[in-house]
Amino acid sequence: MNHILTTELEIRTQHFQDKLAKQELDGAIILLNSDLFYFTGTVQNSFLFIPVSGDPVLMVKKSLQRGREESPLKNIVPIKHPREIPGILASFGYAAFANIGMELDVLSFNLYQAYKKIFLQAELRDISPAIKEIRAIKSPFEIERIRNSLRVADQAFLTIPTFLREGMPEIEVAALFEAELRKRGYSGCCKMRSFNQEFFYGNVCSGGSGFYPSYFDGPVGGTGVAASNPQGAGWKKIARNEAVYVDYTCIIEGYTGDQTRIFCIGELTPRMEKAFSDAVLIQAEVLKTLRPGSLAEDSYLLALQLAEEMGYKDHFMGYKENQVKFLGHGIGLELDEWPIFANGVKTPIQPGMTFALEPKFVFPEGAIGTENSFVMTEEGPEYLSITPEVITYLP
Template sequence: MNYTPAAEIERRIKKFQAKLVAQELDGALLLLNADLYYFTGTVQNSFLYIPAGGEPVLMVRRSVSRGRTESPLTNIVPIRSPKEMPDILASFGYRDVKRVGMELDVLPFNLYQTYRKLFSPAELSDVSPLIKEIRAIKTPHEIGLLRQALQVVDKAFQAVPSFLKEGMTELEAAALFEAELRQRGYAGCCKMRSFNQEFFYGNVCSGSSGFDPSFFDGPVGGSGACPSHPQGAGWKKISRNEVVYIDYTSLIEGYTGDQSRVFCIGELSPQLVKAFEAALAIQKAVLASIKPGTLAEEPYLLALKLAEEMGYKDHFMGYKDHQVKFLGHGIGLELDEWPIFAKGMKTPLQPGMTFALEPKFVFPEGAIGTENSFVMTETGPEYLSITPEVITYLP
């Protein structure tokens, strides 16, 4: 097991504490697995209290032993029930708190009520924007883990010609692609922070399936296996001379890369080939435009303008009334991190940000385009994805 270095954890906590002080909070109680992992290096059934000053306390229901093995934190103590929390915190000198931060973007209302009573009369305040800001800037350690994730997804894409066959269902192709990822350490649930955005691995859409819209906040839907999970690979059989659009996350050591490539058994229509080249041209122009300080909405607005000039107004990032209004998203411990490349997003891009950009087009005959993962450097975006950007034709 690769554990998060102590220096990483210390730096993250210090950054967060500075923000707690600026917000005049006494501390924050964090519960979400993604945040627990970020600030402790372990994911246990636990409660993390980070004071505005001083050492954090990780209170663990289970497993205390595993928490102590995985996390470099000093104070890792057992707890049986949340009710014990005020006393445990008091024993570390954290008492009479007046303002406590929590992740109110994800904490269910009923649990909010429980914690409000527990910390009464303290006020609970949302610290999720502070966490998202810190997490948006990755360290070299984190960028290294993302590179690993993109190396793994490259291996899966490289394996596609060995298993993609005419007549197999999208679900069969998905099963084989996912097995390539899984055996190389794809870790489990790909986390999304937004409410109700269930996400599973990725997407295989062949031909017209790429035209099926879905609830999911992405440009390409897919039929899915059934109406309860109406997104991604479905029962359609893969045919000759149609686009096979494959879009997958790669979740390795906690960090999620994101990449799409397209395949075709036989020949692709000139319309789709042209759209693929348009996607590459848009990506190239967008990448050239991004410098530190670029606002996160600018790449989207540029891509949208270029797509419209090229005649793709009704096809860019979805078809007509099913279009999504973004070009990309931050990647890291969650798939929907900051920055978000969408209209109105005024976040200046900074070195250390990692993100996926995905100029894509949807036509009744299928979905096509590209998606790559990048890290922002002092001079502009650098590819984390390493797979050649071509349409791969199979005989």
């Protein structure tokens, strides 16, 4: 069992127990895979109890063998049904609960009702804000994992010129690029915590496809391949002299990197080239002002102000009525972590926070801009993305 992981989990649990104490909770039941993984190192089908003080108990339904192999926690026991939880916890001396924290931001109402019956005497309270707060600040161990995701992203982005061809449908570019990520260990579903948000790998859109809006809470839409999945790569063929916008997650060992790069077969119009430089410029200005303690909304507001001064009022972060009101988002085990760099969000940016910033513009002829992953340090934001930040022109 990994010694570093053991220490990591102890520290994470301690932070969480401090929050539990402050909220006068006797403990919390953790169920969501990303939170389970964060506190235990495993996502085997299980139920985690973290008491306000004392050792956590991981109750594993399937597979117990694997739960014990993957997690260094001391107390890992079998369970068949959640109704056994109180009995199991009592055997560890955890009983007579008045208040229990649960992830009420993701737990369904029906499951909430089921847990109410299991813990008849306890009040179930939302513990998700505390989890999000703790998870927003990454340890050096986690930062190294996200850095690695961006290294892998870089390797995959560098292959794009080897297969990107005029006349190739966007979806084929996506297929080939995703295979480059996947064979390097892209580890599965991109996780979003918000209800109903879905993101499959990323977004390739070329030329006018980038102008087509979508349900997704991001600046750039894309047609998608069908109305059932109306976002990202579609059937349009890559043409000469248009922006090929490639915005992808790279998830390695559960940790999400996120970056965007622009490719072009031939050349772009001066307006598109200028917009790219201006996006990079806005990013640079934001990075200059972003320091430990800066408020998340300030980055967005500065970027918005600069974009408007540059004449991009209708184009910044989407076109007109489809503009989104943020500049970036936290990244980690989920794609939509805290902090959110959005209007009204007064989260102070702290060392250890990892995030993607994505100043982008949308025009009828296409989407363009940049996106990089960063970590906040004591000295300011540091790039985790290592792919050269240029438009890659192909002959």
